Amino acid sequence: xxxxxxxxxxxxxxERFQDALSAHNATASVVGTDDFGAVLAERLTGPAVGSPLPxxxxxxxDLPVVLDPTPADLEAATFGVTPAxxxxxDYGSVVVRADGHGSEAVSLFPETHVAVVAQSSIxxxxxxxxxxxxxxxREDRSSAVVETGPSATADMGGxxxxxxxxxxxxxxxxxxx
Amino acid sequence: xxxxRAEKAARIRHLLETEGDxxxxxxxxxxxxxxxxxxxxxxxxxxxxxxxAIKEDAIERLPELVEQVETAVEENGGTxxxxxxxxxANRYIRAVCEDVDAESVVKSKxxxxxxxxxxxxxxxxGVRPVETDLGEWVLQVADEAPSHLVAxxxxxxxxxxxxxxxxxxxxxxxxxxxxxxxxxxxxxxWADIRxxxxxxxxxxxxxADSGTLMLVTxxxxxxxxxxxxxxxxxxxGVEKLVPSVSEFQPFVELIGRSGTxxxxxxxxxxxxxxxxxxxxxxxxxxxxxxxEQSGTRDFHLVLVDNGRMxxxxxxxxxxxxxxxxxxxxxxxxxNFQHVGGHAFGGxxxxxxxATGWEAGIGGEESTAEFNDLCTGCSRCVNACPVEIxxxxxxTVVRDRLNRGQDPGSLEFLVDGLTPDEEPGGLDLQKxxxxxxxxLAKLGSATAPVSNWLASSRPVRALLERVAxxxxxxxxxxxxxxxxxxxxxxxxxxxxxxxxxxxSAVLYADRYTNHVLTDRGKAAVRALEALDVHVxxxxxxxxxxxxxxxxxxxxxxxxxxxxxxxxxxxxxxxxDVVVIEPSDLAMFANEYAKLIPADxxxxxxxxxxxxxxxxxGRLENDGDSDELRSGDGAAxxxxxHCQQRTLGLEAxxxxxxxxxxxxxxxxxxxxxxMAGSFGYKQEYYELSMDVGGDLDAQFGGSDAILAASxxxxxxxxxxxxxxxxxxxxxxxxxxxxxxAE
Numbered sequence: 026x027x028x029x030x031x032x033x034x035x036x037x038x039x040e041r042f043q044d045a046l047s048a049h050n051a052t053a054s055v056v057g058t059d060d061f062g063a064v065l066a067e068r069l070t071g072p073a074v075g076s077p078l079p080x081x082x083x084x085x086x087d088l089p090v091v092l093d094p095t096p097a098d099l100e101a102a103t104f105g106v107t108p109a110x111x112x113x114x115d116y117g118s119v120v121v122r123a124d125g126h127g128s129e130a131v132s133l134f135p136e137t138h139v140a141v142v143a144q145s146s147i148x149x150x151x152x153x154x155x156x157x158x159x160x161x162x163r164e165d166r167s168s169a170v171v172e173t174g175p176s177a178t179a180d181m182g183g184x185x186x187x188x189x190x191x192x193x194x195x196x197x198x199x200x201x202x
Numbered sequence: 203x204x205x206x207r208a209e210k211a212a213r214i215r216h217l218l219e220t221e222g223d224x225x226x227x228x229x230x231x232x233x234x235x236x237x238x239x240x241x242x243x244x245x246x247x248x249x250x251x252x253x254x255a256i257k258e259d260a261i262e263r264l265p266e267l268v269e270q271v272e273t274a275v276e277e278n279g280g281t282x283x284x285x286x287x288x289x290x291a292n293r294y295i296r297a298v299c300e301d302v303d304a305e306s307v308v309k310s311k312x313x314x315x316x317x318x319x320x321x322x323x324x325x326x327x328g329v330r331p332v333e334t335d336l337g338e339w340v341l342q343v344a345d346e347a348p349s350h351l352v353a354x355x356x357x358x359x360x361x362x363x364x365x366x367x368x369x370x371x372x373x374x375x376x377x378x379x380x381x382x383x384x385x386x387x388x389x390x391x392w393a394d395i396r397x398x399x400x401x402x403x404x405x406x407x408x409x410a411d412s413g414t415l416m417l418v419t420x421x422x423x424x425x426x427x428x429x430x431x432x433x434x435x436x437x438x439g440v441e442k443l444v445p446s447v448s449e450f451q452p453f454v455e456l457i458g459r460s461g462t463x464x465x466x467x468x469x470x471x472x473x474x475x476x477x478x479x480x481x482x483x484x485x486x487x488x489x490x491x492x493x494e495q496s497g498t499r500d501f502h503l504v505l506v507d508n509g510r511m512x513x514x515x516x517x518x519x520x521x522x523x524x525x526x527x528x529x530x531x532x533x534x535x536x537n538f539q540h541v542g543g544h545a546f547g548g549x550x551x552x553x554x555x556a557t558g559w560e561a562g563i564g565g566e567e568s569t570a571e572f573n574d575l576c577t578g579c580s581r582c583v584n585a586c587p588v589e590i591x592x593x594x595x596x597t598v599v600r601d602r603l604n605r606g607q608d609p610g611s612l613e614f615l616v617d618g619l620t621p622d623e624e625p626g627g628l629d630l631q632k633x634x635x636x637x638x639x640x641l642a643k644l645g646s647a648t649a650p651v652s653n654w655l656a657s658s659r660p661v662r663a664l665l666e667r668v669a670x671x672x673x674x675x676x677x678x679x680x681x682x683x684x685x686x687x688x689x690x691x692x693x694x695x696x697x698x699x700x701x702x703x704x705s706a707v708l709y710a711d712r713y714t715n716h717v718l719t720d721r722g723k724a725a726v727r728a729l730e731a732l733d734v735h736v737x738x739x740x741x742x743x744x745x746x747x748x749x750x751x752x753x754x755x756x757x758x759x760x761x762x763x764x765x766x767x768x769x770x771x772x773x774x775x776x777d778v779v780v781i782e783p784s785d786l787a788m789f790a791n792e793y794a795k796l797i798p799a800d801x802x803x804x805x806x807x808x809x810x811x812x813x814x815x816x817x818g819r820l821e822n823d824g825d826s827d828e829l830r831s832g833d834g835a836a837x838x839x840x841x842h843c844q845q846r847t848l849g850l851e852a853x854x855x856x857x858x859x860x861x862x863x864x865x866x867x868x869x870x871x872x873x874x875m876a877g878s879f880g881y882k883q884e885y886y887e888l889s890m891d892v893g894g895d896l897d898a899q900f901g902g903s904d905a906i907l908a909a910s911x912x913x914x915x916x917x918x919x920x921x922x923x924x925x926x927x928x929x930x931x932x933x934x935x936x937x938x939x940x941a942e
Binding site: 048049093094095096097099100116118123124125126127128129130133151152154155156158159162163166167168169170171172173174175176177178179180181182183184185187188189190191 | 228274277278334335336337340353354355358359360361362363364379380381383384387388391392396409411412413414420421422423425426429446447448450451454455462465466467468469470471472473474475477478479480482483484487488489490491492493495
């Protein structure tokens with residue numbers, strides 16, 4: 026995206042994104058494609074499910090992550106890895122597309138969701154993100170979720186993270202994508 | 203007390219005792235969160251204006267958008283059904299369930315399905331509805347109705363919920379913490395979701411051009427409900443349509459902030475069903491990879507009219523269709539904060555906007571029980587992300603209710619006494635308060651006898667029995683010499699027009715003229731000290747009193763007379779200075795709905811709140827030497843609800859600080875008196891309960907107590923041992939003129 030690729034701009038957008046996300050009880054870290062596998066392997070705990078990552082030089086194939094999971098895998102998994110097509114710096118949100126590989130389920134059922142996003146896909150604000158989402162909705166007629174931190178509820182007499190969805194959310198930002 | 207008043211008072215008392223604390227804790231938290239969250243936006247006002255414009259346009263073009271979404275959803279492979287009413291919608295939903303032999307339906311939170319009573323309709327044909335939003339689920343277990351648009355079980359404390367679940371499910375280890383309760387609910391509900399045949403959601407917005415639904419949620423249950431069952435039914439009012447996904451953006455930024463004070467909720471789902479997500483059969487194909495699952499996704503969008511197209515044709519109710527059900531009007535409402543949606547709400551909807559929804563869906567009569575709980579304090583007006591004039595909707599519906607009433611037996615008595623424009627059947631209590639102007643004139647003319655009489659026990663008993671005026675309230679004491687008479691007797695203004703820097707008409711509202719004349723005199727002296735030539739002519743009441751009783755025609759007649767009287771003064775170059783904030787709010791806002799636009803804007807443009815005017819003079823080289831100095835004295839100041847909505851609290855504080863007072867301000871939304879509200883027998887206890895917040899802030903201090911509104915002064919007087927005064931009386935004047 027035009028301006029966000031200018032030198033310095035990307036770093037400040039990334040910082041804004043990280044700050045905003047931390048206000049929503051989630052975290053993000055920046056990794057290069059070379060280190061991606063090792064960094065993710067270190068985070069992996071418990072049975073993990075995933076959907077394929079569409080970024081060059083990055084793959085889940087060599088990690089203990091079940092791709093194309095069964096419903097039973099989804100129920101048993103405590104860790105899920107999906108790609109995110111966009112991130113919103115102002116809000117700390119990521120956009121996960123409900124693709125044919127099960128990203129919607131993978132991002133929703135396990136306790137931990139790790140979203141992987143290209144640094145160049147960080148949009149500054151809701152307006153610029155929704156311009157893109159508008160285009161996708163009209164052209165592809167597909168579904169997506171704008172996810173900001175873990176699922177939460179205040180319906181049981183106090184704020185609780187981890188309602189029907191994940192308790193922990195971490196975003197891996199690919200600095201060279 | 204009449205039976206209905208006694209019953210209403212008892213019901214409110216019961217809710218204050220049983221649900222008030224839980225409701226107050228959450229709504230006040232949401233409200234405080236809203237202030238903080240909207241302050242983080244770069245341009246909140248512009249975003250609201252944009253959201254408003256999108257809704258205005260969408261409702262204007264609604265038939266076109268309905269056609270467009272029908273085409274889009276069909277292109278996507280789904281079906282759209284436009285349901286005329288609840289029965290029609292339920293018939294269709296049941297047919298969809300029958301087609302797939304559904305045994306159960308998992309539902310995410312949807313007020314529209316509450317409105318349609320979908321659960322009852324499904325139960326009746328043996329399909330089990332399961333609410334999966336945790337708050338809705340608690341209510342389904344408890345068999346209760348939602349008390350809040352966003353947080354339906356807000357009236358239940360954690361202890362209430364723990365007791366309910368422990369008694370119902372008898373878990374091995376009793377549940378106690380919010381975490382335990384949440385985990386238990388999640389497990390229970392997952393068992394239902396994984397085997398459900400149909401998933402039902404609402405929709406916060408729908409993009410007509412792509413058929414995309416936007417769902418604003420936090421728990422993740424809506425995502426699961428739409429994802430796991432093969433069949434997805436979305437139920438939404440037709441008013442949820444906007445042209446495209448790009449119009450979602452301002453609402454994404456506003457809805458969470460306005461409602462619960464969250465910048466954004468955890469999940470904004472943008473569903474364009476049927477989804478590309480693979481189906482997933484947890485029951486019969488749990489070991490089959492997603493890529494080989496054999497189910498077929500099916501989608502039905504049920505667009506509900508149920509009165510909405512009629513609201514669209516109704517010039518007064520149309521605005522209600524802009525509502526995005528964020529709950530800001532409930533959270534910012536002092537009455538709602540204390541009594542909650544089980545009193546302040548109708549069959550389905552709760553809070554200030556409920557009057558519009560319930561009237562549009564079920565007719566005005568369905569609002570009769572709760573409409574009076576809107577006091578017109580206007581604190582919701584600036585909080586509403588789509589700028590709906592919610593008090594006005596309440597007023598209009600009140601007027602329609604008044605007009606629908608049968609004439610009572612006391613009609614012949616009242617008609618002669620009350621020169622209003624209202625029908626004979628109008629409730630006597632409303633008519634009495636609505637005609638305060640007539641009472642005030644009579645009261646001053648016959649003072650002090652009128653005051654002795656009014657405070658005598660037999661008269662108070664009669665007033666209470668016949669008109670529901672609570673005898674625990676002190677009635678206003680009328681002054682024999684009105685402010686207008688006093689001003690004339692002193693020989694008019696002490697500052698000649700020729701020597702003055704400005705010339706101002708001080709509006710002698712009915713209270714200032716007949717009851718609280720001291721604040722009027724203080725205002726005259728303060729203005730003169732600032733070299734203003736002052737006029738205090740006899741001007742009719744603003745119409746606020748009748749308007750607040752829903753007597754719109756009477757208010758219109760008064761507005762016309764006020765305009766006719768003040769217009770020549772304004773054309774002569776006089777400013778209009780107003781002491782009572784509720785009257786200034788009439789000139790600034792409501793007159794636009796009562797008199798022609800040019801007339802209303804003339805008055806709005808030239809009217810000032812008295813402390814705002816003093817502030818303006820001081821800012822423009824006005825000399826404050828002649829004004830009194832506070833010498834550091836402490837002041838506890840409660841601004842007036844409508845004054846704050848007009849953005850005029852800061853001026854009073856600035857003037858007092860300029861005069862060396864040390865000012866502490868209240869942060870309650872309303873004092874609870876709200877004109878006549880606190881005098882009404884059925885609402886006296888609620889009014890005092892609301893006032894308790896002010897007591898908590900200002901009680902136990904010995905600072906000077908100041909308030910800008912008449913009702914606030916009266917309420918503070920009843921709440922605290924100190925008497926309150928209008929801030930203009932603290933401005934006073936120093937030196938010789940004080941001797942007057």
